[in-house]
Amino acid sequence: MALAVAGAVLLIGTASAAEPASPPPRQRVVTMTRFVKVFNDLEYDLMDALRGGNKEAVDRLLAAEFEQRNAARPGEPVPREEWLKSGDLPIAADSEIWELAVHDRGDLAIASFRLKGKEREWFLVDVWRRKSANAYELVTRYASPIAAAATAAPAKPDPKR
Numbered sequence: 001m002a003l004a005v006a007g008a009v010l011l012i013g014t015a016s017a018a019e020p021a022s023p024p025p026r027q028r029v030v031t032m033t034r035f036v037k038v039f040n041d042l043e044y045d046l047m048d049a050l051r052g053g054n055k056e057a058v059d060r061l062l063a064a065e066f067e068q069r070n071a072a073r074p075g076e077p078v079p080r081e082e083w084l085k086s087g088d089l090p091i092a093a094d095s096e097i098w099e100l101a102v103h104d105r106g107d108l109a110i111a112s113f114r115l116k117g118k119e120r121e122w123f124l125v126d127v128w129r130r131k132s133a134n135a136y137e138l139v140t141r142y143a144s145p146i147a148a149a150a151t152a153a154p155a156k157p158d159p160k161r
Contacts, residue, residue: 035102039111039128042136043097050084051093058084063129063137071144094118109136114146121146 032040042061049057062084067077078086100113107130115122123144128136 033102035104035109036100039102039109039126039136040097040100042128042138043100043111043113043126046138047095060135061138063139066138066140068141068143071142106130108139 045057046061048054049061062080064080066080066083068083069077095115095117098114098116100111103110109128109130110125111128112123112125115124123146125142126138127140129139131137
């Protein structure tokens with residue numbers, strides 16, 4: 001009996017050793033580019049200026065002709081002054097920027113990102129215009145709220161369909 005148990009242990013140990021070790025899962029290393037750093041800072045600077053009521057900073061960062069386009073009403077742009085007075089500004093102290101991508105288009109830079117707050121989450125696309133070598137102003141914002149269900153991982157497609 002002991003011989004049978006020892007043989008089984010040896011057989012199981014040999015089978016386990018024969019299986020190739022699976023490689024460790026690859027992890028994506030995300031390196032922040034210079035442009036992502038610049039626009040991450042600009043987006044937070046704008047939120048800080050709005051939250052703190054810093055009119056000078058808001059005027060520096062927000063173009064005079066700024067407008068926001070909302071996904072629910074894309075044909076009704078919200079002009080700068082109306083947007084500044086609205087209670088719908090994403091300026092909560094707990095707001096965080098996620099998944100920021102920036103596309104350089106010469107005099108324009110397009111920043112898209114998720115803005116996560118305690119109560120709401122948005123997908124924003126901001127169009128920034130270059131004012132000088134190191135200065136930009138926000139010209140247009142496209143905003144769409146993200147539903148709570150949309151933040152969960154998408155279901156895998158059914159291969160039978």
